[in-house]
Amino acid sequence: MNENDAIVGTEQVVTPAPEDENNVATADEETATGTATEDAETTDTTAEEEASTAAQVATPAQEDAEPEAQPFALSVRYKGEDVNLTAEEAKEQIERGMMYHEKLHRLASDCGKDVKTFINDLYKANEDAIYNRLLEEADGNESIAKRLLELEQQKQNAAYKQAQEEEKAAKQAAQNSLNDRLASDFIELQAEFPEYGKFSDLPKAVVKMAVDKNISLYDALLRHERAESKKIDTAKQQQAQAAAASVGSQAAQPPEKSPNPMLDAMMEGLLSGLG
Numbered sequence: 001m002n003e004n005d006a007i008v009g010t011e012q013v014v015t016p017a018p019e020d021e022n023n024v025a026t027a028d029e030e031t032a033t034g035t036a037t038e039d040a041e042t043t044d045t046t047a048e049e050e051a052s053t054a055a056q057v058a059t060p061a062q063e064d065a066e067p068e069a070q071p072f073a074l075s076v077r078y079k080g081e082d083v084n085l086t087a088e089e090a091k092e093q094i095e096r097g098m099m100y101h102e103k104l105h106r107l108a109s110d111c112g113k114d115v116k117t118f119i120n121d122l123y124k125a126n127e128d129a130i131y132n133r134l135l136e137e138a139d140g141n142e143s144i145a146k147r148l149l150e151l152e153q154q155k156q157n158a159a160y161k162q163a164q165e166e167e168k169a170a171k172q173a174a175q176n177s178l179n180d181r182l183a184s185d186f187i188e189l190q191a192e193f194p195e196y197g198k199f200s201d202l203p204k205a206v207v208k209m210a211v212d213k214n215i216s217l218y219d220a221l222l223r224h225e226r227a228e229s230k231k232i233d234t235a236k237q238q239q240a241q242a243a244a245a246s247v248g249s250q251a252a253q254p255p256e257k258s259p260n261p262m263l264d265a266m267m268e269g270l271l272s273g274l275g
Contacts, residue, residue, distance in 0.1 A: 072090075074090040104118065131146075185210065186217055188216070189218045206221050206224045
C-alpha cells in the first residue's frame with residue numbers, strides 16, 4: 001500500500017460521509033419497527049393478563065350458573081325422628097292426609113267437635129275401654145290392671161311397628177319388581193327402537209302408561225305413537241276443512257259487476273249472433 005492510499009484511507013475514516021436518504025429511511029424504519037414490536041409485545045402481554053383475569057373471574061360464575069341437580073327431598077318430623085321423603089312419597093302422604101282429614105273433619109263435625117278434640121277423645125275412649133276390660137279381668141285390682149294396660153300398650157306398639165315395617169318392605173319389593181320389569185322391557189324396546197339410547201329418553205307419558213296399565217314399554221310406546229299420529233291426522237283434517245270452507249264461501253259470493261255493463265251487453269249480443 002502506497003502513501004496516497006494511506007491518506008485516502010485516513011480521510012475516509014476521519015471525514016464523515018454525507019447522510020444518504022436511503023440510510024436515514026432505513027434507520028427510521030428500524031426504529032419504528034422496534035417500537036411497534038415493543039408495543040405489540042406489551043399489548044399481547046396486557047391482553048393475556050386481562051384474559052387470564054377474566055377467566056379467573058368467570059370460572060366461579062360458570063360454576064354457580066350450573067349447579068349439580070340435587071334429588072328432591074322433603075324433611076318431616078315423625079314420631080320424634082327426621083324422615084326424608086322423595087317427591088313421590090311426599091305426594092302420596094299429602095294426598096292420603098287430605099283424604100283422611102276430610103273424613104275426620106266430617107266425623108268430628110257430626111259430634112260437634114273439632115278434629116283435634118275428636119281424635120284425642122277417640123284415643124282416650126279406646127284406652128278407657130281396654131283398661132276397664134283389664135280391670136274386670138284383674139277382679140277390680142287397679143294396680144294389676146294398670147300394669148296389664150302398660151303391657152297391652154307395648155304389645156300394640158310393637159304390632160303397629162311391625163305392620164309398618166312389613167308395609168314398607170312390601171312397597172320396596174313391589175318397586176324393585178317394577179324396576180326390574182321396566183329394565184327388561186327397555187332392553188327389548190331398544191332392539192326395535194335403537195334411537196332411544198337411555199331410559200330417560202323415553203317420553204314420560206310412555207313410562208306412566210306402562211306402569212298404570214301394567215303393560216310393556218314396547219306396547220306403551222306403540223300406543224303413544226299411535227295416539228300422537230291420530231292427533232296429527234285430526235289437526236290436518238281440521239285444517240283441510242277450514243281451507244275448504246274458506247274457498248266455498250268465496251265461490252258462493254256473486255261475481256263482481258263489470259265496470260262497463262254496456263260493453264258487456266254488446267259483446268253478449270255479438271256472441272249470440274255469431275252462435
